[in-house]
Amino acid sequence: MGDALVTIEGGQPAHVALERSLRAAVREGRLRPGDPLPPSRALARDLGVSRWVVTQAYGALVAEGALDARTGAGTRVAATSWPTLTAPREPDHPAQPRPRFDLGPGVPDLRHLPRTAWVGAVRTAVSSASPGDLVTPDPRGVPALRHALADRLAVTRAVLVDADAVVVTHGAADGMTRLARSLHAAGHDHVLVEDPSWPRLRDVAAAAGLQPVPVPVDADGVDVGALVAAADRTGARAALVTPSHQFPVGAALAPARREALVRWARSVDGVVVEDDYDAEFRYDRRPVAALRALAPDRVALLGSLSKTLAPGFGVGWLVPPDDVPAARAGLDVHAGAPPSLHQLACAALLSGGAYDRHLRSARTRYRRRRAALLVALERHLPGLPVTGLAAGLHVVLALPPGVDEHRVARLAARRDVRVVPASRYRIGAATAASALVVGYGNLVDARLDEAVARLAGAVTEAA
The missing domain is CATH 1.10.10.10 (Winged helix-like DNA-binding domain superfamily/Winged helix DNA-binding domain)
Structure with missing residues (x-):
């Protein structure tokens, strides 16, 4: 050939x-x-x-x-x-072309996916699969992956859990769907959610019958005082939070608020759903322990491989709270787990050391890229505040007073740059100051400075 x-x-x-x-x-x-x-x-x-x-x-x-x-x-x-x-088929809904300069949040660096390690893990999965894995798989997930996840949660998130309690899901949204259905069936009809926040999980909770109740977020994470007041007003006894790295504000939940949130959950016989969003990526210190480590009796933990590997892996996990039967009811009979061979390959990737090597490399790459992004923002947009922990895959860029974030995003798109207005993630707070959520996960390093220069041109034109 x-x-x-x-x-x-x-x-x-x-x-x-x-x-x-x-x-x-x-x-x-x-x-x-x-x-x-x-x-x-x-x-x-x-x-x-x-x-x-x-x-x-x-x-x-x-x-x-x-x-x-x-x-x-x-x-x-x-x-x-x-x-x-025989002939190429036009899609029913043609995908929009990817921008050359992708500053959108939430996507990891797909160019550095550990493809060779994944191929090896697939081979291991095929050769080691038992007849039971292939014929009558456990709807909670294959034992090998549940054990690998339990071991990993203990080491990296300080979460001590028996493998039998881990449920393998198709991702965080699937886990939230299962939890929300179980809670709704047990009589819950509201869920307290951070405002702003990633819309996908609150949307699936609403689809399952739980009405989202917005709670404000500040530099210390979700405002637990406001959360308790909203719970008293609505009767809500379930809350969805991101304690390790709030999206998009970029804050970690302060220690006093973590303890206050747990006290509230115990006092009302409630459930806290912890979305462990990109907790593996902290660049200034070791990642903080999961909230579930503080209160395994009240906290359900959601996680996935979508930010550490790629959204296309379609594997996540759910650890329900130990002492809340309503949150565990029916979890193993809903959608079922991903294909067994895919799960076995993920187990091999996690257990064989390849996943940890990938994470170490990714942390180094993202830490350097974040630092380079901050330098470029200061060079091309001096004086504009940039907020968010040294963590994750995004920062928040405040815009000058009077500059419309949506207009900036449209003007940036004409320059082949993708950015997302911060208001996309808000439920209320319509009067909040204009800002952009600027991602750096899937941007080629050599294009970073030019991307920011083009964004600066859009801001200048909008102003």
């Missing part, structure tokens, strides 16, 4: 370009099931790239099931690969 079948186009990393070219060749029938692919060294020589580029592309497609790699037999197009497309 020469470069007549695959090419490497500019404007994107070489291994991504090769992966896309190979994928297109399989989908369009130019490479058919069973066709052999050249050895990585030979294809690298033909294309004038490093061997690493080829092995990364091969590995990604093996993980997807498009290619099959066997020791001694080389790499081939999988016999059960995608069906050949």
